[in-house]
Structures are given as C-alpha cells and as structure tokens.
Amino acid sequence: QVQLVQSGAEVKKPGASVKVSCKASGYAYINYFMHWVRQAPGQGLEWMGIINPSGGTTSYAQKFQGRATMTRDTSTNTVYMELRSLRFEDTAVYYCATPGKAAADTPLDYWGQGTLVTVSS
C-alpha cells in the first residue's frame, strides 16, 4: 500500500525559505512521479510542480519558477519541495501526491497528509 508521510508544520518569517519533505513507502518510489499541490486558507487547490524521482527532472508552474525547487533522495525514498523568499501569501497547506504507478504522471491517487506552512512576522 502506497503511503506518503510529510514533515510537520512550519512557521517562517517573510523572506525565509522552507523545505517540506514527503517520505514514500509501500512501493518502488523511484519509478513514480511526485506532484506538489498547495492550498491557501479557504482557497482552492493550486498545482505547483512535479518531479520524476527516477532522473530528478522537474517541471514547475510558471508562478513558482525560480522560487521553488523539488529534489529527491533515493537512499531514503524522500522527495523535497523547497520554497524560497517566502511571502505572507505563501501561507498554505502543501501536499505531495503521486499516481502510484510506474512511469505514470497521472492521476493523483495517493496524497500525503499535508504540511501547514505559516508565513508570519
């Protein structure tokens, strides 16, 4: 059974960086694409980007180009999403999600529990 466990809540000041982790278990994660999606309080879902853990290739929404970096650590089955130059409007719950199928980047069948990132001075 695929499980995604994310790191705990974070509180950061404007201008700082945050790195959220997503640890996968229950499958050969190296073959499975991982998406990141965020949700600001009371708002809808926003797709941020995707990483192919196999080769480390990434694709980002234009809004996050240059400010977000998705990486992976194959030795620990963990993917990371780092967001820099945080702004108040980056306050959100950040989710990792995967199709859980080899060589597939869709649909988003398995989700992490979410990580609340609060940007506050």
Added chain:
Amino acid sequence: IQMTQSPSSLSASVGDRVTITCRASQGIRIDLGWYQQKPGKAPKLLIHAASSLQSGVPSRFSGSGSGTDFTLTISSLQPEDFATYYCLQDFSYPRTFGGGTKVEIK
C-alpha cells in the same frame, strides 16, 4: 490551460441528483480527473480519464465529457458527499485545477 468550474457552490438535499461542470479553455481530450475534498483532509481521487471510476468509489459518482466540456454527476446525494469537488486537467503542463464546487446541505 484554464479550467472554469461551475457552480462555485450549491445547496442540495440527500437523495438529490447533483451535476458539476468543468470547462477547459482548449481541448484536453479526456485528460481530466475529479477530486473530492473534505475539510482538513487531503483530496481524494474519484474519477480519472473523464469517466473512469476509481476503485472503491461508489457508483453514484459518474463523469462524462471530452474536449472542453466535462461533467461530474452524483446520482443520489448521500450525507458523506457534502464536500468540495475539483476538476484537474492532466493533458499538459502546467496542470491546472478548477476553482472548486462546494456542495452544502440544503
């Protein structure tokens, strides 16, 4: 690709038939999924490839459409269906979600 979802909210009673629509700004074949989200929880996949019911999802949920116009239908609304629903196009990058439809109890 812009995804326009409607309505943004609706009120319905248990047993009602509910329809939610999503319109893409360009053709996306059948590359669309529907997700259900309850407060404080991660989204859950209901439908993929526009009309394929995900394993374990009740058959009262159905999806249809292709190209630019898509529909999620709940044939007989149950108490556990009160939630927010999102469409997501997976035709191209960047992926884009619809704005969501909140289904509330009348």
